[in-house]
Amino acid sequence: MNTIICRHCDLVSERPVLTKGYVAKCARCQHTLYKAKAANAKKILALALTALLLAPPAFSFSLVSVHLLGVTEQTNLLQGALLLIDFAPIVAFVVIFCAVVAPVLLAACMCFSSACIVLNKRPHLLSPVLKMTSLLIHWSMLEVYIVSFMVALFKLNSYADLYYDNGLFFLVALLILNMSMICEYSNAYYWDFFTNE
Amino acid sequence: MNTAMLIIGTSLPMNKPLKSGLSAIQQDTQLCKVCDRASSISLNKTHCPHCGTPISVRTKHSIQKTWALLCIAFIFIFPANIYPITYLLKNNEAYPDTIFSGIMTLVSTGMTGIAIIVFVASMLVPVLKIIALAVISLAAHFKWKINPKTQLLAYTIVDWIGRWSILDLFVISIMMAVFDKGNFLSVYPGIAATSFTVVVITTLFAAQSFDTRLIWDANLDAN
Numbered sequence: 001m002n003t004i005i006c007r008h009c010d011l012v013s014e015r016p017v018l019t020k021g022y023v024a025k026c027a028r029c030q031h032t033l034y035k036a037k038a039a040n041a042k043k044i045l046a047l048a049l050t051a052l053l054l055a056p057p058a059f060s061f062s063l064v065s066v067h068l069l070g071v072t073e074q075t076n077l078l079q080g081a082l083l084l085i086d087f088a089p090i091v092a093f094v095v096i097f098c099a100v101v102a103p104v105l106l107a108a109c110m111c112f113s114s115a116c117i118v119l120n121k122r123p124h125l126l127s128p129v130l131k132m133t134s135l136l137i138h139w140s141m142l143e144v145y146i147v148s149f150m151v152a153l154f155k156l157n158s159y160a161d162l163y164y165d166n167g168l169f170f171l172v173a174l175l176i177l178n179m180s181m182i183c184e185y186s187n188a189y190y191w192d193f194f195t196n197e
Numbered sequence: 198m199n200t201a202m203l204i205i206g207t208s209l210p211m212n213k214p215l216k217s218g219l220s221a222i223q224q225d226t227q228l229c230k231v232c233d234r235a236s237s238i239s240l241n242k243t244h245c246p247h248c249g250t251p252i253s254v255r256t257k258h259s260i261q262k263t264w265a266l267l268c269i270a271f272i273f274i275f276p277a278n279i280y281p282i283t284y285l286l287k288n289n290e291a292y293p294d295t296i297f298s299g300i301m302t303l304v305s306t307g308m309t310g311i312a313i314i315v316f317v318a319s320m321l322v323p324v325l326k327i328i329a330l331a332v333i334s335l336a337a338h339f340k341w342k343i344n345p346k347t348q349l350l351a352y353t354i355v356d357w358i359g360r361w362s363i364l365d366l367f368v369i370s371i372m373m374a375v376f377d378k379g380n381f382l383s384v385y386p387g388i389a390a391t392s393f394t395v396v397v398i399t400t401l402f403a404a405q406s407f408d409t410r411l412i413w414d415a416n417l418d419a420n
Contacts, residue, residue, distance in 0.1 A: 003215040005228045005235055008349065010220045010410040027218075028413070029349050066375050068382070073375065080374030087373075088386040091394045095370045098363055127248060131231055138405065141360055147314070148367030154311045155303070155368070156375060159382070191232035195247045 004033055039186035045114035047184070051107040051177040058174045059100055061167030063149065068160040076167055077145070102139040103178050109133040110181055117193050126194050134187055142175040220413060227254045256408035260334050266403035267334075270327055273395040278320070281387035283369055293387065296320060296365070318364040319393070326362075326400045329355045330407065337411040345416045349409055356404045362397045366390070 004015045009029040016024055018036035026033055062074035077099060084092035109129050116126050153162060215224050215235075227238045232248035245252040256262075281293030294302070296319050303312035329351045336343045372384045 003217060003235075005215075005221045005226065007228055007230065007233065008409045009345070009413045010222055010228070011413070012215045012217050012219055012221050012224065012226075014217045029346065029409075031349075031353075064375070073377065075371065075374040075377075079377070080370040083373045083377060084370050084386060088390050088394075091366055091369065091386055091390050094363070094394050094398060095366055099367065131250070134231070138360075138401075141363055144361055144363050145367050147361075148364045149371060151311055151314060151364065152368045152371040152375070154308055155372070158306055188233040191234070191248060195232065195234070 006031060006033060034188065035186075039184060039189040041114040041117035044110055044181055044184050045118055047177050047181045048107045048111035048114060051174055051181065052104070052111060054170050054174045054177065055104050055107065058167060058170035061170060062165040063167040063171065064153065065163040065165055066156065066160045067163070074165065077171065098139055098141040099145045102136050103142050103174065106133065106136040106140050106178070107181065109136065110185060113190055117190070122194060130187070130190055130194065133185070133190075137182055137185075140178060140182075142171070142178055146172065146175055220410075220417060222254060222410075222414065223417070227252065230256070255410060255414070256406065259406055259408040259411060260338055262406040263330060263334050263403045266399045266406065267327055267330055270323070270396045270399040270403065273392045273399070274323060274327070277323075277389045277392040277396050280389040280392070282365070282389040282393060283372070284385045284387055286383040286385065287381070291385075295389065296393070315365065315368075318361045322358055322362050323393075323396050323400060326355050326359055326404070330400070330403055333412065334407065337415050340415040342416070345412045348412045352404070352407070352409055352412075359397075359401050359404055362400075366394060366397070 002015050003012050004024075005012055006026040006029060008031040009026060011026055011028040013024075013027060013033065018024055018034075020036050022036045024033040024035075025031065059077045062076050064075050066073045066075065078096075081092055081095045081099065084095060109132050112129050113126060113133065116122065149168075156162060215221065215226060221228060221235065222238070225238045226235050227241070228235055229245040229248060229250065229252050231250045232245060234245070234247040236246050236252070238254055241252060243251060278296055281295050282299065283294045285292040285294060296315075300312050300316050300320070303309075303315065332343075333348050333352055335341065336348060369384070369386050369390055373386070376383045
C-alpha cells in the first residue's frame with residue numbers, strides 16, 4: 001500500500017520515502033501526514049512511567065506559600081479543585097478532569113500500550129486503551145494550568161508575599177514529560193501493531 | 198468460508214491502487230478516524246474491517262451536532278459575561294467581579310500584559326470560536342465558495358486556541374485554594390463561572406464534532 005489518505009481533507013497522496021528529520025505534509029491542506037521517525041515504544045514507556053511516579057507529588061505537594069497578615073498558607077492543585085465542588089460542581093469537575101484525571105489517565109494508557117508493544121502482547125484491552133488515548137490527548141491541559149498559575153500569581157502579588165514550593169517543580173516536570181510523550185506518540189503506529197497479528 | 202475470505206480480501210484497498218491527487222471519497226475509499234486505515238466504502242458500511250469500530254464516511258450528523266452545541270454556547274455566553282464570575286469576600290463584605298471588571302482591575306493595577314492574556318482567553322476566544330465555527334459549518338452546508346485552505350486554517354486556530362479558555366477556570370480554583378483558610382479574604386465562584394464552563398466545553402465539543410473533510414467535499418472542484 002503506497003498511498004496515504006489525509007485525515008483532514010481526504011486527499012489521497014503517494015507515500016514518499018522520508019529521510020530522517022523530515023515530515024510529510026498534505027499537498028492540499030498542508031497538515032502533517034506522518035513523520036519520518038517511528039514511534040519509540042520503549043522511550044514512551046519510560047516517559048509514561050516517570051510521569052506516573054511524578055503525578056502524586058505534583059498534585060498533592062504545595063505549589064506556592066502565601067504570607068498574608070502574618071499567616072502562611074500552602075496551596076496545592078487538588079485542594080483548589082476540591083474546594084470548588086461545593087460552590088460550582090460543574091466547574092470543579094472540568095478543572096479536576098482537565099488538570100488531574102486526563103494527564104494521569106493519558107500516562108497510564110500510554111504506559112499500558114507501550115508495555116504491550118515492548119512485551120509483544122496483544123490483549124483485548126489494548127483496543128479501548130488506544131481509543132481512549134486519542135481522546136485524552138485533547139483534554140490533557142497541564143500547559144494551560146501552568147499559564148493560569150502564573151496569571152494567578154500576578155494577581156496575588158498585589159495582596160501578599162509569595163514563595164514557591166516543591167510541588168511546582170514536580171508539576172513542571174510532569175508537564176514536560178506529558179508533552180514529550182504526546183510528541184513521541186503515533187496513533188497509526190500503535191494501531192498497526194495491534195491489528196497486525 | 199471461501200466467499201467470506203473473498204469479501205474480506207476485496208474489502209482491503211491493497212487490490213486496487215488509489216489514484217493520488219483525488220479525494221478518497223471519489224474512489225470508494227474511507228479512512229477510519231480511530232485506527233488511521235483505509236477501507237472500501239461500499240463493502241464496509243458499518244464497521245472498520247481493521248479495528249472493528251463503527252465507521253462512517255464522514256462523521257455522522259457532523260454539522261447538526263456542531264450547530265446544536267454552538268446554540269448552547271451562544272445562549273450561555275450572555276450570563277457568562279453579565280453575571281459575576283467571582284465574589285471577593287473582604288471583611289464580611291462581598292465584592293462581585295464579572296469577567297470584564299476583573300480585566301479592568303488588572304489594567305488599573307498596571308498589569309496590562311496579564312489583562313491582555315485574560316481578555317483574549319476569556320472574552321475574545323469564545324466569541325470568535327462561535328463565529329468561526331458557524332461560518333465554516335454554513336459554508337460546508339451551503340457549499341459557499343470560500344477558500345478551503347482559509348477555512349481549515351480558521352478551524353485549526355479555533356481548535357488549538359479553544360483549550361486556552363479554560364485558563365479562567367483554573368485561575369478561580371487557584372485563587373480559592375490560596376484564600377481558603379484566611380478570615381480576611383476569601384474568593385467564591387459566581388453563577389457566571391458555571392455558564393462560562395458550559396460555553397468552553399460546548400465550543401470544544403463543537404470543534405471536535407465538525408469533520409474538516411466536509412470543507413473539501415463542498416469544494417471538490419476547487420482543490
